[in-house]
Amino acid sequence: MRFPALRALSAFLAFQFLCGQAHELTHHGAARLICGAWGTMTFDYFHLPEAGQNHPLALWSTFAGPALTYGLMLLSAWLMGRARSDRSRAFGLLLFFANLPMGRLASVVSGHGDEMVLARAWVGGPMAWPIILVLALVLLLPPLLAAWRALPVRRRAWSFTGLLLLPLLADVVLKRLFLARVMPFVPGEPVFGLPPFLIGVDLAFLLVALLVLPPWRVTFELEPRTA
Numbered sequence: 551m552r553f554p555a556l557r558a559l560s561a562f563l564a565f566q567f568l569c570g571q572a573h574e575l576t577h578h579g580a581a582r583l584i585c586g587a588w589g590t591m592t593f594d595y596f597h598l599p600e601a602g603q604n605h606p607l608a609l610w611s612t613f614a615g616p617a618l619t620y621g622l623m624l625l626s627a628w629l630m631g632r633a634r635s636d637r638s639r640a641f642g643l644l645l646f647f648a649n650l651p652m653g654r655l656a657s658v659v660s661g662h663g664d665e666m667v668l669a670r671a672w673v674g675g676p677m678a679w680p681i682i683l684v685l686a687l688v689l690l691l692p693p694l695l696a697a698w699r700a701l702p703v704r705r706r707a708w709s710f711t712g713l714l715l716l717p718l719l720a721d722v723v724l725k726r727l728f729l730a731r732v733m734p735f736v737p738g739e740p741v742f743g744l745p746p747f748l749i750g751v752d753l754a755f756l757l758v759a760l761l762v763l764p765p766w767r768v769t770f771e772l773e774p775r776t777a
Contacts, residue, residue: 569650571752575737582600592745598611623649629642650718652714653718
């Protein structure tokens with residue numbers, strides 16, 4: 551990404567937000583399909599409906615979110631490594647960093663997050679954490695390597711580190727320190743289990759992503775492809 555570029559940065563952060571919401575909405579939608587009723591959702595968490603708390607397939611709604619996110623990151627690796635056009639490669643780079651790979655890894659390392667919920671339920675015992683950590687690393691390694699190779703050699707280390715950490719920091723500040731604290735004070739009946747404030751914020755970020763600068767037009771400076 552060419553800095554400073556306020557429009558490109560705004561689109562990147564909006565796309566990052568939408569990827570995070572897609573993760574939670576996938577949880578939320580899967581829970582509806584499995585349990586037959588809408589649960590509730592915030593900017594960081596989803597909650598099963600009361601009737602589905604003991605559903606034998608409820609854990610698949612937990613699986614759905616990371617399945618989407620890891621799937622998008624593996625798609626990004628393919629785009630960065632196999633796509634013929636620089637625009638497709640740049641979109642792959644955007645897609646990878648917008649899905650906050652360090653957030654996924656940090657949640658596993660710290661013993662939290664969707665991955666650990668699944669590991670404790672499906673593996674259990676002392677091997678749950680090392681198994682899910684190895685699996686997360688195996689899934690993250692291809693896009694991490696592809697992103698490293700795609701970034702230009704000049705300032706590669708700084709760019710790579712910044713794109714891994716700064717979007718994660720922005721996500722924490724926006725969602726947990728601001729939006730999560732504001733939402734309880736905004737009235738309104740949920741629609742399909744979604745608070746009106748959440749719907750409004752999601753639509754606002756979608757408009758930013760599409761109108762300020764479409765995410766697929768955000769360009770990164772890429773390392774030339776080698777033969």
